[in-house]
């Protein structure tokens with residue numbers, strides 16, 4: 001009946017269309033640019049301050065000193081950013097009502113969810129890998145400039161730590177994205193993320209100290225960022241980096257899986 | 269063509285849409301009418317695949333929304349609540365949507381121009397007035413140049429000029445052969461815009477007819493009569509079984525006989541007729557009459573409010 005029906009291009013919309021739309025959405029959201037910008041500034045500032053504070057101590061201080069993890073400290077800021085960013089990318093769609101326009105354009109929900117998840121993870125992965133490398137080089141430059149022990153990418157475990165830190169934070173972002181899918185509310189999703197990442201470790205300390213190593217924060221600082229065994233006072237048996245990453249991937253998968261199940265069935 | 273068949277949606281204990289069946293044919297404007305909370309918006313969300321029905325189907329040209337090849341190029345929807353992010357500019361909002369369905373980006377500027385938002389296209393949509401937001405929603409609906417359009421209360425927040433513009437837009441879209449379903453609270457607006465009506469109450473279908481039929485079918489059909497021979501005419505009408513009321517301007521309001529019957533009576537009895545006009549129930553009257561048992565949220569009494577206001 002209508003001539004417009006004839007003007008339809010062949011085939012149907014594809015995953016790549018959904019991806020392009022999601023990339024454009026992230027790029028045109030002011031809060032994305034501001035959040036990532038602030039993360040760079042704050043993250044590098046933290047790395048700068050921490051490595052600077054590690055300068056000029058007596059030789060005893062440098063026993064068990066890990067220049068790699070010192071130089072990656074700023075990435076903890078990025079972990080918090082990932083938590084906010086991951087949640088916001090989905091909850092902002094719900095709070096603003098954009099989700100209805102989005103689903104009207106891409107009604108096949110698995111396609112939309114795949115595109116959104118992929119783009120969120122990819123953006124955060126690239127961002128965190130870059131920040132991780134920059135933070136590492138900045139920290140090592142400060143350490144070696146100040147005469148403290150320092151590392152290079154060729155040092156044992158250093159490259160692995162730098163690369164896995166970025167990957168780990170991308171996984172944390174996905175976990176928060178999963179919370180966003182579950183709660184659809186920014187406040188609830190970010191609160192859950194903060195509870196798991198920052199509050200749970202404190203609680204766990206009081207209940208069962210050794211099990212703290214299974215929590216995301218501890219995996220990040222003690223398994224992923226670390227290249228030198230901690231001295232007494234640290235967590236006694238940190239997980240290996242591989243197990244740590246796999247466990248974080250499992251956490252992200254559980255949150256995402258629950259969120260996805262709800263997203264596929266629920267009214268928008 | 270939209271085909272809704274036996275559509276049912278519950279929210280907990282509330283049955284928002286109940287076994288609803290109707291069709292929206294192409295080429296005409298179909299008005300979607302019902303009291304507050306009768307399920308219009310819910311039905312439209314289900315047609316667009318946003319809400320998932322308990323049972324029944326809503327098909328667009330024979331397909332469920334989620335299976336459409338190019339949804340935005342086939343269906344345009346303006347829904348009740350706004351659907352854009354407040355910090356994104358109007359142009360960027362439309363661009364993001366265009367990318368999702370491979371719609372040429374020049375179309376973004378075309379629809380912005382069409383709805384009159386070109387001068388504010390670079391402004392954040394969160395700063396828009398209600399009417400501007402509504403125009404942005406209409407622009408999004410038209411972006412893919414779709415053959416099927418759903419508008420949920422499109423004139424909401426628009427000024428008189430905007431209302432007239434929407435009315436003409438809807439009629440033009442239908443005249444181009446598109447399928448147009450539009451819900452509204454403003455019954456008088458529907459009288460000017462719609463050709464067909466789908467009337468619902470408490471989620472159930474009450475009527476699906478042409479606007480003229482709808483008016484003709486419901487309400488009391490009375491005839492206004494002006495005659496100098498009031499007494500004689502009244503007696504003659506009463507003898508024929510009609511009921512006669514006196515109008516304020518000295519006219520008579522006759523119920524129970526049609527205008528032709530009254531004219532014939534006048535000729536037979538040689539009574540003078542100065543005016544003989546059938547009074548059709550307005551669309552509003554017809555609507556009120558049909559839905560009076562179906563209104564969910566009825567104001568208790570106006571008297572209470574008025575009394576309170578005086579104190």
Ligand SMILES: Nc1ncnc2c1ncn2[C@@H]1O[C@H](COP(=O)(O)OP(=O)(O)OP(=O)(O)O)[C@@H](O)[C@H]1O
Nearest residue numbers: 279282283284302303304305306307308309310311
């Ligand atoms: N998401 C929801 N959760 C719970 N109940 C809902 C939801 N959406 C709608 N309802 C209920 O379903 C019924 C129909 O609502 P709907 O918004 O479809 O009516 P409507 O005809 O669009 O009303 P209006 O003319 O006021 O816009 C109402 O009783 C409403 O309270």
Ligand SMILES: [Mg+2]
Nearest residue numbers: 308309310348
């Ligand atoms: Mg409504």
